[in-house]
Amino acid sequence: xxxxxxxxxxxxxxxxxxxxxxxxxxxxxxxxxxxxxxxxxxxxxxxxxxxxxxxxxxxxxxxxxxxxxxxxxxxxxxxxxxxxxxxxxxxxxxxxxxxxxxxxxxxxxxxxxxxxxxxxxxxxxxxxxxxxxxxxxxxxxxxxxxxxxxxxxxxxxxxxxxxxxxxxxxxxxxxxxxxxxxxxxxxxxxxxxxxxxxxxxxxxxxxxxxxxxxxxxxxxxxxxxxxxxxxxxxxxxxxxxxxxxxxxxxxxxxxxxxxxxxxxxxxxxxxxxxxxxxxxxxxxxxxxxxxxxxxxxxxxxxxxxxxxxxxxxxxxxxxxxxxxxxxxxxxxxxxxxxxxxxxxxxxxxxxxxxxxxxxxxxxxxxxxxxxxx
Numbered sequence: 623x624x625x626x627x628x629x630x631x632x633x634x635x636x637x638x639x640x641x642x643x644x645x646x647x648x649x650x651x652x653x654x655x656x657x658x659x660x661x662x663x664x665x666x667x668x669x670x671x672x673x674x675x676x677x678x679x680x681x682x683x684x685x686x687x688x689x690x691x692x693x694x695x696x697x698x699x700x701x702x703x704x705x706x707x708x709x710x711x712x713x714x715x716x717x718x719x720x721x722x723x724x725x726x727x728x729x730x731x732x733x734x735x736x737x738x739x740x741x742x743x744x745x746x747x748x749x750x751x752x753x754x755x756x757x758x759x760x761x762x763x764x765x766x767x768x769x770x771x772x773x774x775x776x777x778x779x780x781x782x783x784x785x786x787x788x789x790x791x792x793x794x795x796x797x798x799x800x801x802x803x804x805x806x807x808x809x810x811x812x813x814x815x816x817x818x819x820x821x822x823x824x825x826x827x828x829x830x831x832x833x834x835x836x837x838x839x840x841x842x843x844x845x846x847x848x849x850x851x852x853x854x855x856x857x858x859x860x861x862x863x864x865x866x867x868x869x870x871x872x873x874x875x876x877x878x879x880x881x882x883x884x885x886x887x888x889x890x891x892x893x894x895x896x897x898x899x900x901x902x903x904x905x906x907x908x909x910x911x912x913x914x915x916x917x918x919x920x921x922x923x924x925x926x927x928x929x930x931x932x933x934x935x936x937x938x939x940x941x942x943x944x945x946x947x948x949x950x951x952x953x954x955x956x957x958x959x960x961x962x963x964x965x966x967x968x969x970x971x972x973x974x975x976x977x978x979x980x981x982x983x984x985x986x987x988x989x990x991x992x993x994x995x
Contacts, residue, residue, distance in 0.1 A: 626990070633989035634901030634939070635869040636956070639670045640995045641678040643862040647848050648679055650860060655830050655842045660686035660823075662845030664694060664710065668981040669907075670849060670865065674992055676701045688843050692717055695726040708759050708790065712769075718742040725751055727789060729759040731769040733778055736760075740782035759790035762813050764806035766794050773813060790841070792823040800834050807836055827853040831860070851977045852967045859965070866961035866995050867984060869902035871953055872940060883942055884934030888913060896946045898925075900957060903939045907983035908959070910936045911973035914944075921972035924958045925951070960984075962995060 630636065652659035661684050662668075667675035672694065676687065680702040688708050689695045695707045706727065712735045713721055713728035721728055730736045742748075743756050750756055763770025770793065793810050796802045807824070814822055821840035827847035829836060831854045847853040850864035877883070877895045900923075902908050912921035914931040922929040925948040934942040945951055960969050960980075970977040 628987065628989045630989045630991070633987070634872075635867060635906050635959075635988045637670075637985040637988040637990050638866040638868070638995060639674075639990060639992050640862070640864050641674060641992050642994060643850065643864045644670075644675060644848055645678050645682045647850065647861045647864070648682060648684060648844075650862075651827070651830060651842065651844050651847060654860075655825070655838050657838050658686065658841045660684065660688060660841055660843045661848060662688045662826075662843055663698065664688065664690035664845070665982045668845060668849045668978070669984050669986075670981070671985075671990055671992075672697055673701055680705060686841060686843075688845075692720050692726065696720065696724050699724045699726065706789075710761075710769075712761075713739060718746070722746075722748045722756065727757045727759055729761050729790075729792065730771070731761045732771065733775050736771070736775075736779040736782060740779070740785040743785045755785070755787045757787045757789045759792055760788055760817075762791055762793040762810060764793045764809040765802060766796065768794075773809075776813065776816065788817055788820050790821050790823060791817055792843070794826065795824050795829040795832075795836060803832070803834070803836060827851065846978060846981070849981055850966055851981065852965070855967070859967070863962050863965060863995055865966065865981075865984065867902070867907075867959045867988070868956045869900040869906075869941075869959055871951060871955045871957060872899045872901050873953060874898050874945075874951055884937075886935040888935055889933040894946075895944055897933065898943050898945050898951055898957070899940045900943060900959070901940055902959060902988075903937045903941055905938050906987050907980065907985065908936050908941050909973040909975050909980070909983075911975060912936060912941070912969075921969065922964065924961070924963050926957075929964075 661679050666672045676698050686706045687698050690711045695709045698707050708727050708729050710729050712731045761770040763772055823841040825838050825842040827844040830842055847861050850861050852859035875897050877891050879893050882890045912932040914920035914933050921932050923943050925945050928948045930943050930945050933944045966977045970980045
């Protein structure tokens, strides 16, 4: 179901998204990088709503967007008419017309993709809106061994170079190891020398802040940091918080000593306890790793200023929280599960998953509202 159709009255949980904070984060990233700052808005802008997020960034001056799939690119084009839009997952056979019709640029990741795009450019006689040749980016594999072209791949497709304009060379920097990053930069620069004058992009959110100051080239392409994630783990987050998740209390229950909760019976009371069931569960992006039990210290929710543990297994549609140390609560009240105190990164660490996973899974069944936190 489209979150835009979920009313505040009918929703079990509420996802608040601060668009001004996203814009402020983009401005901070551009200032730190000292070069053009694009925006990665794939996966529905990391689950926060592609249309409002792109509109806010475009009005703030962002002019280069990155998506994963062609349908996302079509949606961005309808909002950001004068922008450059790269489709990171490239172009599949029979998709070429859609790219041309909406002035999208595929990021070519393999020899077959380069060959197909070159053949289409040669045989279709299509041109870009300004009459120039069709355009594409090239993803360079500098050691990640995922999507991308090696040097020997590029040598195989040299004969296709005149058929379309290469407008961006991009790769992904491994940020956890300086020695590996140095080798990546060396490999990237070697390939850049084959394409003099072509803009280059290597840095995602984390790479912008690396202490060893890697080259940031012509364009940085942050995603996670735009949406409030910490690009410098272990240090204070330079980004403004963007999201808050609130959920309604479905039920309040008092438990006797020795009782268990949930189908898996993972949590057992050691004394009289008071628990609440809140209307946000697995289907709303609450990860199973938040559960507190005898084998695992899980997550906490902020209940009236008190940090209260998740107990029992996380159900599909609700979670159970021990609120024995909080003040009196009633069915229908709203409690905060994630926000300024418990951040995306806190939430992810407590659950044992990445912040990317948390962000992209939030809000599928929530009422989304766009306002300051």
